[in-house]
Amino acid sequence: xxxxxxxxxxxxxxxxxxxxxxxxxxxxxLTYSHIPIKNEEGVYLGCIxxxxxxxxxxxxxxxxYAYAPEGFFVREDTNWLDVLEAFAQNxxxxxxxxxxxNVYLGYxxxxxxxxxxxxxxxxxxxxxxxIVEKGLTxxxxxxxxxxxxxxxxxxxxAFISKIENDVAQITLKISNANLNDIMQSFxxxxxxxxxxxxxxxxxxxxxxxxxxxxxxxxx
Numbered sequence: 001x002x003x004x005x006x007x008x009x010x011x012x013x014x015x016x017x018x019x020x021x022x023x024x025x026x027x028x029x030l031t032y033s034h035i036p037i038k039n040e041e042g043v044y045l046g047c048i049x050x051x052x053x054x055x056x057x058x059x060x061x062x063x064x065y066a067y068a069p070e071g072f073f074v075r076e077d078t079n080w081l082d083v084l085e086a087f088a089q090n091x092x093x094x095x096x097x098x099x100x101x102n103v104y105l106g107y108x109x110x111x112x113x114x115x116x117x118x119x120x121x122x123x124x125x126x127x128x129x130x131i132v133e134k135g136l137t138x139x140x141x142x143x144x145x146x147x148x149x150x151x152x153x154x155x156x157x158a159f160i161s162k163i164e165n166d167v168a169q170i171t172l173k174i175s176n177a178n179l180n181d182i183m184q185s186f187x188x189x190x191x192x193x194x195x196x197x198x199x200x201x202x203x204x205x206x207x208x209x210x211x212x213x214x215x216x217x218x219x
Contacts, residue, residue, distance in 0.1 A: 003078075003080050003083065003116070005075060006113070006214075007097055007107070007108065008051050008107055009033065009106040009107075010114075011030070011032075011038055011116075013044060013104060014037055014048075014060070014062065015037075015039070016037050016039050016040075016063040017039075017040060017061055018037065018061065018062055019058065019059060019060070019062070020056045020057060020058065020060050021059065022092075023062060024053055024054060027050045027053055031093075031096065032050070032093060032094045032184050033091070033093050034070070034092050035050075035053075035094075036046055036096050036107065037062060037069045039063075040110065042104070043102075044053065044073065044096060044098060044104045045069045046069030046071040046072070048062065049070065052068050055069075070090065072086060072090045072092070072095070073095070073097065073098050074086050074096070074097055074108070075098060075100060076097055076099050077100070080113060080117070082113070082114050083108060083113055093109065093110040094110070095108045095110070095113075100187040120157070120158055121156045121157065121173075122157030123173075125174050126175060127156050127174050127175035128174050128179045129173055129175075129195070130172045130174055130183065130186075130193070131161070131170070132169075132186050132193055132194060133168060133192045134168060134170075136167060136168045143189065144158060145158075147182065147186055147191075148172065148177070151181045151182045152176065152179065153176060153177030153187055154174065154175045154176045154177070154178055155172065158170060158173070158195060167196065
């Protein structure tokens with residue numbers, strides 16, 4: 001995938017010498033959370049947020065609020081995962097792109113980058129989702145891969161989906177495998193299974209034994 005193909009130039013950076021009212025009008029016409037700002041020399045200064053702009057005095061100039069622009073951006077060679085992270089860290093749906101010489105090239109839209117994520121094998125290929133957890137210092141991705149592959153599974157993707165109380169939650173996409181065998185292997189390696197295929201024979205077996213025991217005790 002060539003992320004540079006998704007650079008957009010529909011909206012040019014707004015000059016900081018413009019009145020705040022122009023920025024307010026622009027936001028009223030758009031669905032973006034931010035607008036890029038530049039000075040008269042064409043230097044990118046950052047992005048100004050819609051929330052801030054609507055709190056400013058309309059007749060003042062944007063440069064009167066020099067503290068307001070947020071200086072986030074990505075480079076033309078930034079990979080798409082880092083671009084997605086930049087969107088999340090800055091709570092924005094528009095991401096300016098600068099060249100390695102700090103020339104403003106345009107911007108990415110959040111929806112376009114997310115669509116690239118949806119096209120990855122993690123989402124597009126058939127397979128099962130398995131969520132496991134283990135102590136933050138106890139798990140390793142090499143171990144996770146070994147468990148999956150030792151059961152003839154193919155790991156299409158894995159990421160840390162949550163960290164809480166020194167426990168890491170790991171979400172896996174797996175194909176070509178008996179998920180029940182993989183889940184039992186994870187249990188042997190002291191992983192806790194949070195979610196998996198509904199046909200988890202281990203849990204079904206435990207439930208059946210529990211039901212039998214309850215019936216026996218109630219006889």
